[in-house]
Amino acid sequence: MASRVIPVEAFDLVVFGGTGDLARRKILPALFKRYCAGQMPGPSRLIGAARSELTTEGYREVVRQALREFGNTDGGPALEGFLGQIDYVTIDARGGTGWQELSALLDINDHVRAFYFSVGPGLFKDLAERLQGHRMVDANSRIVVEKPFGRDLESAKALNRVLCGFFDEGQIYRIDHYLGKETVQNLMAVRFGNMLFEPLWNAQYIDHIQITVAETVGVGGRGAYYERAGAMRDMMQNHLMQLLCLIAMEPPAKFEPDAVRDEKLKVIRALDPVEPHHIVRGQYTQADGVQGFRDDVDNPRSKTESFIALRCHLSNWRWAGTPFYLRTGKRLKGRDSQITVVFKDAPHSIFGPDTGRHNNELTIQLQPNEGITLDVTIKEPGQGGMRLIDVPLDMSFAEALGPDADAPDAYERLIMDVIRGNQTLFMRDDEVEAAWAWTDPIIQGWEARGDVPKPYDAFTSGPDTAQQLMRRDGREWRGIDS
Numbered sequence: 001m002a003s004r005v006i007p008v009e010a011f012d013l014v015v016f017g018g019t020g021d022l023a024r025r026k027i028l029p030a031l032f033k034r035y036c037a038g039q040m041p042g043p044s045r046l047i048g049a050a051r052s053e054l055t056t057e058g059y060r061e062v063v064r065q066a067l068r069e070f071g072n073t074d075g076g077p078a079l080e081g082f083l084g085q086i087d088y089v090t091i092d093a094r095g096g097t098g099w100q101e102l103s104a105l106l107d108i109n110d111h112v113r114a115f116y117f118s119v120g121p122g123l124f125k126d127l128a129e130r131l132q133g134h135r136m137v138d139a140n141s142r143i144v145v146e147k148p149f150g151r152d153l154e155s156a157k158a159l160n161r162v163l164c165g166f167f168d169e170g171q172i173y174r175i176d177h178y179l180g181k182e183t184v185q186n187l188m189a190v191r192f193g194n195m196l197f198e199p200l201w202n203a204q205y206i207d208h209i210q211i212t213v214a215e216t217v218g219v220g221g222r223g224a225y226y227e228r229a230g231a232m233r234d235m236m237q238n239h240l241m242q243l244l245c246l247i248a249m250e251p252p253a254k255f256e257p258d259a260v261r262d263e264k265l266k267v268i269r270a271l272d273p274v275e276p277h278h279i280v281r282g283q284y285t286q287a288d289g290v291q292g293f294r295d296d297v298d299n300p301r302s303k304t305e306s307f308i309a310l311r312c313h314l315s316n317w318r319w320a321g322t323p324f325y326l327r328t329g330k331r332l333k334g335r336d337s338q339i340t341v342v343f344k345d346a347p348h349s350i351f352g353p354d355t356g357r358h359n360n361e362l363t364i365q366l367q368p369n370e371g372i373t374l375d376v377t378i379k380e381p382g383q384g385g386m387r388l389i390d391v392p393l394d395m396s397f398a399e400a401l402g403p404d405a406d407a408p409d410a411y412e413r414l415i416m417d418v419i420r421g422n423q424t425l426f427m428r429d430d431e432v433e434a435a436w437a438w439t440d441p442i443i444q445g446w447e448a449r450g451d452v453p454k455p456y457d458a459f460t461s462g463p464d465t466a467q468q469l470m471r472r473d474g475r476e477w478r479g480i481d482s
């Protein structure tokens, strides 16, 4: 089943930081795939803008290499056409270089203009000022910004003030690429498109929900950034919170940007403060030929966490009494991201006590292979009485939808949403601030206590205390697949 491609109007996408890691790793390959799908119609342009002194031809070579390195393609016959739609401007975000040239390039048409700020947040104000000063932004323009969106409530508010000082909130697209994942959107389709689940989607029927985002990689070349951020700021405050919102929110009246974002905001605001004994922080140590976190961030006394697990509660009618367990970490035993909704046991077992405990679990697998599984209890086949087993009803999307099913990368989907002007999958200012308002006291708490993360061996499931967090409630984490 090939996916349907919805045409878009011609556009100009300016990527500030167009030579950087994010642009080469994600934005350029995503745009090439959309070009191949016919979603970068003729007069559309990608304009790279960065500090490097390159000609347009030189930048096209950067793009060619990025596709090879990160897009796994030499571009094939489509490459030349794609490169032909690419321009480059050497620009200084903090000075005067390049702004006239960029303005002249954009002035030749009235396409939708999207400005992707793929640079550190320290440059947002400089870029915004210069875009306004050169009158490049009109009502039809969009600004795309990446995480990290602040490092606490105060800095997030300051960033919002900067951006909202120059642009309308309706023009600002704050990316959380988890929201662009096909399965994450499927979560909403499964919940709100079927009668089956929604009546059971509450504390009466659901024992608990667990969300795991496990990575095998360490901090890579981002040691300095990560040492200041840690797993709480880098992953929990944004990606895991967004997943929590989608799983816990009330049905919006319509699948429209503010209707969806209003419901997500209510979830964040309903979160109770987290008790200190419901938080486990960890830091990986060396193992299997990789060095430990402290060496990776070049700080032998680092107190930054590379792993966090916590239990939280939502004080609202639907979820009172159902705990949510969230964990994320680096250098874990597998790259495995999943949400598991664990339903309560049947109220009475008619098959007697010997058949064991059985319950339904709905697992939404985000990576590596996107899909949804529902564990159901059935009779074990064969003679010998009524023995029960749990078997998965597996809906691997690749299998169910066929080999041609096209699961676009999150960035493909999100960039096209920017061009179409659809903000549903982007975070609004108040959402980001509410998430920090919940996160800040947690971080301040461990800073005040001088909390040191628990060490864990690289390529395990994290510190033992994370297992205990669940076990003392009589529950278990689902295994991390390696």
Ligand code: NAD
Residues within 6 Å of the ligand: 016, 017, 018, 019, 020, 021, 022, 023, 025, 049, 050, 051, 052, 091, 092, 093, 094, 117, 118, 119, 120, 121, 123, 146, 147, 148
């Ligand atoms: P990078 O250091 O690799 O690239 C920075 C880019 O900004 C370069 O193109 C550089 O030329 C340009 N630049 C820097 N100073 C400039 C100036 N004064 N004027 C004009 N251009 C300037 O950074 P990156 O990894 O691509 O990250 C960009 C942003 O995206 C950061 O905020 C980062 O936190 C965020 N981000 C990155 C990733 C990733 O995978 N790399 C993932 C999520 C978010």
